[in-house]
Amino acid sequence: MSISAQVSFVLVAYNEPWRADQLCQLVRELRPGMRVLPVGDGHAALATCKRQVPSLLIVDGELDGLDGRQLLRELRRHGPTQRLPCVLISARTDTASVRTVLPLAPAAYLGKPYELDDLRRRLDRLLPRSAGRGVAPLAVPADSLDDFLERMRQHNRGAPLQDAVLAALHRLQGGDQDLGELDELLTRDPQVTARLISIANGSGSQQSGSCLSLAQAQQRLGLARSLQLVTELALQHNARLAEPRLAELAAQLGAQALRTARLASWLAQQLKLDSELCFSAGLLQNIGELALLRSLQDWLDSGGELDEPSLQRCLRERAAGFGSALRTQWRLPLGLRQVISAYYALGAGVLSREALVLNLTRLLLELPCDAAPTSLAGERTVRLLRLDPELLARAPRHAIPG
Incomplete structure (x- = not known):
C-alpha cells in the first residue's frame, strides 16, 4: 500500500x-x-x-x-x-x-x-x-466468524501456554521455583516447543544444521535465552484462554499431544531412532487445533458469538489450515514438518523411519480399546518398518511412560 x-x-x-x-x-x-x-x-x-x-x-x-x-x-x-x-x-x-x-x-x-x-x-x-472529528462510528460491516478466522490463519500467535507452565513462570518470578521442574514442564508444552525450535533455527543463527527437537533448540539458545523467550510467550495476549469451554478443550488437546509424544518417543527408542525428534513431532501434531482455539478466544474478545456447533465445525474445517500455516510461518525445519505431516498420512515420496513412527503412533492411538495392536500387522506403515509383532503387542497405548 x-x-x-x-x-x-x-x-x-x-x-x-x-x-x-x-x-x-x-x-x-x-x-x-x-x-x-x-x-x-x-x-x-x-x-x-x-x-x-x-x-x-x-x-x-x-x-x-x-x-x-x-x-x-x-x-x-x-x-x-x-x-x-x-x-x-x-x-x-x-x-x-x-x-x-x-x-x-x-x-x-x-x-x-x-x-x-x-x-x-x-x-x-x-x-x-x-x-x-467524528462523533459516531463509521458503518463498517462486521466480519463473519469465517472471515475473521481466514485472516487470523496467516497471522495467528499459535497455541496458548499450558496452565502449569504459566503457574511455574509466576513462581519463578517470585524466586520459588525449581528450574529442573520448570524445564520438565516446558518439554510438555506444544507452544514452547514450536517457538523455541523456530527461533533457534532463525536467520540470526550462525550455527550449521537444523534443530529438530526442543532439546536441540534449548542447547543452542542456552538456559537464560530460553527462559526469556518463554516469559515473552507468557506475556502475550491470550496466553491463557479465558472462556471456560475453550480452556477445557485446550487442556484436553494438550493431554492428547503429550500422550502422542510419549508413545512416539517410546516407539522410536525401541527401534533405536531419534526419540527426541519423534517426541517433538508428536507434541506438535495438533498445534493447529490449539492455535485455532486461541483465535476463537480473540473472536469472543472482539465481541463475536460462538455456539457449540460453530466451535465443532471450526475444529473440523479449519484446524488443519491453522497448523499448516503455523509450520510455514515459523519456518520449522523441513525434516520436522515432514515427520509431523506423516502423523496424518503417508505421502508418496521417500519417508524417514521417524515419519513412519508418527504414522504408527496415530494408528495405535486410534485403535479401538478392544482391538489388539497386532491387528495392525498388515498396515503399510508396519510393513515398511518391518516391525516384530511382539513389539506391537507391547506398545503402551494406555499407560504411556513419561
Whole structure:
C-alpha cells in the first residue's frame, strides 16, 4: 500500500490482526477520512516511518522483529521522527520497564489489555483535528466468524501456554521455583516447543544444521535465552484462554499431544531412532487445533458469538489450515514438518523411519480399546518398518511412560 506524501496518516504497528483492526477502526471513528495504515512487524513500521512520518504511531510493545521499545529508540535517533507522537501498548508495566521507556518520550504508555474508553480519550487528544472529528462510528460491516478466522490463519500467535507452565513462570518470578521442574514442564508444552525450535533455527543463527527437537533448540539458545523467550510467550495476549469451554478443550488437546509424544518417543527408542525428534513431532501434531482455539478466544474478545456447533465445525474445517500455516510461518525445519505431516498420512515420496513412527503412533492411538495392536500387522506403515509383532503387542497405548 503506497502512501501519498500530501496525506497525513496514522500508523498502527500491532502483532495481533484483530487488535490492529480494532485500533484502525477507532481512529476512523474519531477522525473520519483519516488514512490509517496497519503493519505487522517492527521492521515494516520503521521502513514506513522513514518513507513518510505519520501523524501518530500506535505500537505494540511486543511487536515482532523490532519490539515497541526498540522501534521507538530507532525513531528517536533520526531527526524527522524524533518528535513523532507514539502510543505504546505493552504487557510490561512493571516499574523497571516503565523507567526504561520514559527517556523515549512516548505520548502515552498503556498496559495490556488496554481500556477502550481510556484509549479513545487519549487518541482524541493526540490525533490532528484537521482530519475531522467524528462523533459516531463509521458503518463498517462486521466480519463473519469465517472471515475473521481466514485472516487470523496467516497471522495467528499459535497455541496458548499450558496452565502449569504459566503457574511455574509466576513462581519463578517470585524466586520459588525449581528450574529442573520448570524445564520438565516446558518439554510438555506444544507452544514452547514450536517457538523455541523456530527461533533457534532463525536467520540470526550462525550455527550449521537444523534443530529438530526442543532439546536441540534449548542447547543452542542456552538456559537464560530460553527462559526469556518463554516469559515473552507468557506475556502475550491470550496466553491463557479465558472462556471456560475453550480452556477445557485446550487442556484436553494438550493431554492428547503429550500422550502422542510419549508413545512416539517410546516407539522410536525401541527401534533405536531419534526419540527426541519423534517426541517433538508428536507434541506438535495438533498445534493447529490449539492455535485455532486461541483465535476463537480473540473472536469472543472482539465481541463475536460462538455456539457449540460453530466451535465443532471450526475444529473440523479449519484446524488443519491453522497448523499448516503455523509450520510455514515459523519456518520449522523441513525434516520436522515432514515427520509431523506423516502423523496424518503417508505421502508418496521417500519417508524417514521417524515419519513412519508418527504414522504408527496415530494408528495405535486410534485403535479401538478392544482391538489388539497386532491387528495392525498388515498396515503399510508396519510393513515398511518391518516391525516384530511382539513389539506391537507391547506398545503402551494406555499407560504411556513419561
